Amino acid sequence: MASDDLYEKKKQFVEEISLLMEESGKPRIAGQIMGWLMICDPPQQSFSDLVEHLDVSKASISNMTRMLLQSGLIEKVRIPGERQIHFQIQEEAWVNVLENQLENINALRKISATGLDLLEEDPDTDKTRLRKMNKFYQFAEKNLPKLIHQYKKEHFD
Amino acid sequence: MASDDLYEKKKQFVEEISLLMEESGKPRIAGQIMGWLMICDPPQQSFSDLVEHLDVSKASISNMTRMLLQSGLIEKVRIPGERQIHFQIQEEAWVNVLENQLENINALRKISATGLDLLEEDPDTDKTRLRKMNKFYQFAEKNLPKLIHQYKKEHFD
DNA sequence: TATCTTGTTCAATATGTACTGAATATTTTG
């Protein structure tokens, strides 16, 4: 019947989001949680909702929700009257995904500077590779936050 | 002695780059190759240079160089007189790292649109999560390429 | 063609980590 079809499509949606997040290094189940929390009704789901719906262990939900909380992709919500913890997508979840990468970018700028320092000691070795790397990550470190800021400004609510 | 010290620091440089690349999902050895190719002298290294210097198997070098070639981080170089293949960092390597992520961003914009389509079928379910996601990735898809383009323009050579 | 060098592919192992069930801790209810 039609609703089964829709259900299948939702499952598939969850699976695809999960796959995409796996590509950037997140565990499968973290991606499934994100996927489900994007389309579930209501938007906030209890611990056991997640266990049952995704059909995974409590341990996984416990660990993966912690990870997602930590990286700012979901948030805890207390629902009046309910006693279970509930989770929902953080308002700025997907912005935060990008924002989180800034740390990596910062680290890469730093290491490129370190590399340049290192090569001071042997002057004959080509340094253009490192200079380019350093230039690029300086640029990124300066402009990506600007871009994010711009987005937030345009879409404040 | 002092040169041993420098050598140690170079090793450490390679290791750190490798670690940072691992965080974005690349295999350890791919990161090591990148690290070494950033500071080696000369900038182009033969297949067996890599095998010996990084002390890993031929198979690994073969597979990982293929991967790095594919993602545009290194390039093959023929050196006159030499018969081994040589590799060096691609000019725009680190720009390409970012550029490669655009595919993922594109996929995430698409899946958010798919999600919105899905939820057409049950009107009571909250759609703001998906709308926000979609908005953000539209923004990213529009502005990140611009940013990259701007960088390239400012640093043409 | 025979031989040596260079690089790829294949099958098997090693390694890391995602995931789980069970035990434990924590919180809520009566």
Place this chain on the structure above:
DNA sequence: CAAAATATTCAGTACATATTGAACAAGATA
């Protein structure tokens, strides 16, 4: 406080994939 419900931690398993040695292929040399 006892009992029930909920969540975390722990120790072990399962699983994926990175890595390897050895066999194989391809190319150069002579």
